Amino acid sequence: MNLIYKVLLLLALCICNAESTDPSGEFCNRNTNTSRNSQMSANIDRLLSELVSKTASNGFIATSFGKGKDTVFGLAQCRGDVSSTDCSSCIQDAANQIRKRCPNQADARLWYEYFFLRYNNKSFNGEVDTSFSIVYFNVNNVTDPENFNKELGALMDEIRARAIEPKNEGLGKGVTKLSPFVTLYALVQCTRDLSQIDCAQCLAIAVANFETFCENRKGCRVLYSSCHVRYELYPFFFPLGSNNTMADTLVAIVHP
Structure with a gap:
């Protein structure tokens, strides 16, 4: 899906840390509502649980969970210079925040200073995405x-x-x-x-x-x-x- 949104943020020297609960940015695709699809919503939760448990070991994971039309695809990655401890802390916070900020969306993304998290009901693995x-x-x-x-x-x-x-x-x-x-x-x-x-x-x-x-x-x-x-x-x-x-x-x- 081609997205036409662009966010422009003006920053005057702001430094964040890995423990921060405030993300650098977010995207919730309102056209992918899951409020009437309890199975997909459950799959997102299971996917996030897997991302939390496996990301910190090498700083990256791309995986999926579910079957057929209810499958959700996810990716989590820490910035390459960040320790595994900070990576683990950030993914746990991001997994909690993304469901709060995008509670009913099957296409959601969250950027932190040291971490990026996304999931979608369509596969995006290996594709360049500069739509947002x-x-x-x-x-x-x-x-x-x-x-x-x-x-x-x-x-x-x-x-x-x-x-x-x-x-x-x-x-x-x-x-x-x-x-x-x-x-x-x-x-x-x-x-x-x-x-x-x-x-x-x-x-x-x-x-x-x-x-x-x-x-x-x-x-x-x-x-x-x-x-x-x-x-x-x-x-x-x-x-x-x-x-x-x-x-x-x-x-x-x-x-x-």
Whole structure:
């Protein structure tokens, strides 16, 4: 199903942690109502139970539960730099939250700082899904846009190449010095059900949002169901640096 929704969120330096109960974003497809299908609803609960029990062991699982038209397909993935303990904590919280936020939907998705969870009554395994997006960006601009964008482009090319290497399982991250006092941090990740070429495609689409929504911004994050990309002028992935202390006000605008 092609979705026409896009959410644009404006962010002024907000750092979350793995214990947070507030997701970064959610999607509940109101066209997939399960209120009259108790079997599918039960299958979603059984699916979530399996995702909770099996995700933390290697940070990823894609599976299904049920038979025939009542089958539900699910995927859970932690960010590749997160510990198994934090991964386990986040999947448990996400499994509880997704049923509260999307109680009667067979197509639901929940993004956290360190984790992504989705299920659907239609199979999506191995398919690039960029039909729904969430974009965060810092409201402040960089002081040297020309140099910043050059360095950002080079760093993104580098870590996108890393992400599609099989050994990295869809994760790429890196840093580059912009000056003696300013460091650029960036991370990209695909869901591990994607092929190398599909991962590259998803990341290219996500990075293209930088120019549209985040041009000259100090930070930006683009979330899709199949991949996500992010850059900041402070450390946000593990291992964290000692100066990860920035926090500010969150401003949000929603565009249906």
